[in-house]
Amino acid sequence: MNIDFNKNSDGLVPAIIQDFVTRQVLMLGYMNKDAYDKTVETGKVTFFSRTKKRLWTKGEESGNFLNLVSVKNDCDSDSLLIKVKPAGPTCHKGTDTCWDETNEASFGFLSELESVITSRRMNADSKKSYVASLFEKGINKIAQKVGEEAVEIVIEAKDNDDNLFLNEGADLLFHYLILLQAKGFTLKDIVKVLEGRH
Numbered sequence: 001m002n003i004d005f006n007k008n009s010d011g012l013v014p015a016i017i018q019d020f021v022t023r024q025v026l027m028l029g030y031m032n033k034d035a036y037d038k039t040v041e042t043g044k045v046t047f048f049s050r051t052k053k054r055l056w057t058k059g060e061e062s063g064n065f066l067n068l069v070s071v072k073n074d075c076d077s078d079s080l081l082i083k084v085k086p087a088g089p090t091c092h093k094g095t096d097t098c099w100d101e102t103n104e105a106s107f108g109f110l111s112e113l114e115s116v117i118t119s120r121r122m123n124a125d126s127k128k129s130y131v132a133s134l135f136e137k138g139i140n141k142i143a144q145k146v147g148e149e150a151v152e153i154v155i156e157a158k159d160n161d162d163n164l165f166l167n168e169g170a171d172l173l174f175h176y177l178i179l180l181q182a183k184g185f186t187l188k189d190i191v192k193v194l195e196g197r198h
Contacts, residue, residue: 020069020083026090064088
């Protein structure tokens, strides 16, 4: 890998640390060539401390190591993206990230949709909210809706109307998210099962 450690007069390049699984950014540190070489050699992320003026391996005192998965440099070869599996909180203050965020996987819009479903379940008027009305009718009705949508997507899969197929897929996924919450689960629980199988 061609890393330009000489671009800055201090010989350091920024190293963005990202959780390999959740894709959350955990911290920013700096590496010189020695820190990079030690990181690759040991599999534990090592930085150059600008305050201590020495190499330091993250977790050398706390045990909260950043276990190396991969390293990539950017288009200018003067910064690094380092993917890791953290062994505990990353920040010295005990938080998951140096921005005091929880290191959890996010499924983008699907996570937002889960939040909307939760909000409607807890706060919406069942006469005005379809989601609230399903929860009010109970698990049997919710499960029935999932079954109906599953049958409809199977039917559309055999036809040639891609638009209908995709819409039925959206309906099935939406109702499945409702069923998950009705049973006390979320997408994260399903992902754990899939990861276990993988």
